[in-house]
Amino acid sequence: MSITIDHSGKVALVTGAGAGIGRETALWLARSGATVAVNDIRASHADAVVAEITAAGGDGHAFIADCRDDDAVDDMVDTVVGRLGGLQIAVNNIGMLPPGRTLEPFTSYRGEDWRDILDQNLVLAALCGRAEASAMVASGEGGVILFVTSGETTRPSPYNSIYAAAKAALNHLVTSMAVELGPSGIRVLAIAPGTTLTETVAAAFTDERIEAIVAATPLRRMVEHDELARLATFLASDLARCITGQFILADAGAFLSRTRPANDEGLTAELKGSNAG
Numbered sequence: 001m002s003i004t005i006d007h008s009g010k011v012a013l014v015t016g017a018g019a020g021i022g023r024e025t026a027l028w029l030a031r032s033g034a035t036v037a038v039n040d041i042r043a044s045h046a047d048a049v050v051a052e053i054t055a056a057g058g059d060g061h062a063f064i065a066d067c068r069d070d071d072a073v074d075d076m077v078d079t080v081v082g083r084l085g086g087l088q089i090a091v092n093n094i095g096m097l098p099p100g101r102t103l104e105p106f107t108s109y110r111g112e113d114w115r116d117i118l119d120q121n122l123v124l125a126a127l128c129g130r131a132e133a134s135a136m137v138a139s140g141e142g143g144v145i146l147f148v149t150s151g152e153t154t155r156p157s158p159y160n161s162i163y164a165a166a167k168a169a170l171n172h173l174v175t176s177m178a179v180e181l182g183p184s185g186i187r188v189l190a191i192a193p194g195t196t197l198t199e200t201v202a203a204a205f206t207d208e209r210i211e212a213i214v215a216a217t218p219l220r221r222m223v224e225h226d227e228l229a230r231l232a233t234f235l236a237s238d239l240a241r242c243i244t245g246q247f248i249l250a251d252a253g254a255f256l257s258r259t260r261p262a263n264d265e266g267l268t269a270e271l272k273g274s275n276a277g
Contacts, residue, residue, distance in 0.1 A: 005237045008033035012089035013080050015067055015128055018045025021148060022093035024229035030058030032233055037080045039063045067094055067124050077131040086139060089236045090132040093148045095121040103159040114162055121166035126173060133181055142185025144236045147174055151194040151251040171247050178245030187244040189235050194223045194251025218253030
C-alpha cells in the first residue's frame with residue numbers, strides 16, 4: 001500500500017518563499033498538486049521559484065509584499081483569495097535577524113534591537129496569521145496555518161536571546177490560535193527546525209562553528225531544507241487532520257544535546273560587533 005499526499009484543488013500561500021525553507025516548501029506543495037502563492041519581498045526571487053514550479057508542471061504565482069506592513073499583508077491575502085479562488089493552506093516562513101542586526105551579548109541589546117527583532121519574528125508572523133485566519137473563517141471551509149519557528153526555543157540561546165524569545169512567544173501564540181480557530185475548522189501548528197544551512201546561517205557561522213554544531217547533534221548532521229518542506233506538506237494534509245496546536249520539533253535530535261556551542265566562538269567577524277549605544 002502506498003500513501004499519497006494530494007493537495008489538488010487547494011490554494012497554498014507561502015511567505016518568505018524566495019529562498020531556503022520557504023522555497024522548498026513552495027516546491028513541495030506544488031508537487032503535491034496545490035496552487036501555490038509564492039510571497040517574497042524580492043520580486044526576482046519569487047519569480048524564480050514560480051519559474052521552477054511552472055517548469056515542473058505545477059501552478060505557481062508570485063505575490064510581492066512586505067509583510068511588515070499590515071495593509072500590504074491584508075491586500076496580499078485578499079488578492080490571493082480573489083485571483084486564485086481561496087486559501088486553504090498558509091505557511092508563514094519569514095523570520096530572522098533583520099538587516100543590520102547581529103548576534104550580540106544580552107547586555108548589548110537596546111530597546112530598538114528588541115522592537116526590531118520582535119517585530120521581524122513575532123509581530124510580522126502574527127499579522128500574516130491574522131489575515132490568513134480571517135480569510136479562512138470568512139470562507140467557512142477551514143484550513144491549515146503553519147508557522148516556522150525555531151529549535152532555539154528548546155534550549156538556552158546565548159547571543160541570540162531576543163530571536164529565541166520571539167520564536168518562543170510564537171510557539172505559544174500557535175496554541176492560543178488553535179483553540180480560538182478550531183471551531184472554524186482551522187488547524188494551527190508550529191514547525192521548529194534545528195540549525196538549517198540557510199543563506200542567513202551560512203553567512204553568520206564559520207565552518208568551525210557549523211562543524212561544532214553538527215558534532216553536538218545526535219544524528220551528526222544539520223536539517224535539510226527539503227525535510228522541513230516535506231513535514232509542512234504532510235502537516236497541511238488530511239493525513240494530519242487531527243493534529244493542531246502542536247509544536248513539531250525537527251532538529252536531528254539537537255535538543256537532546258547539552259554540548260551545543262554556547263558562546264560567540266565561531267561567529268564571523270562581522271557578527272561580533274556590538275549594537276550597544
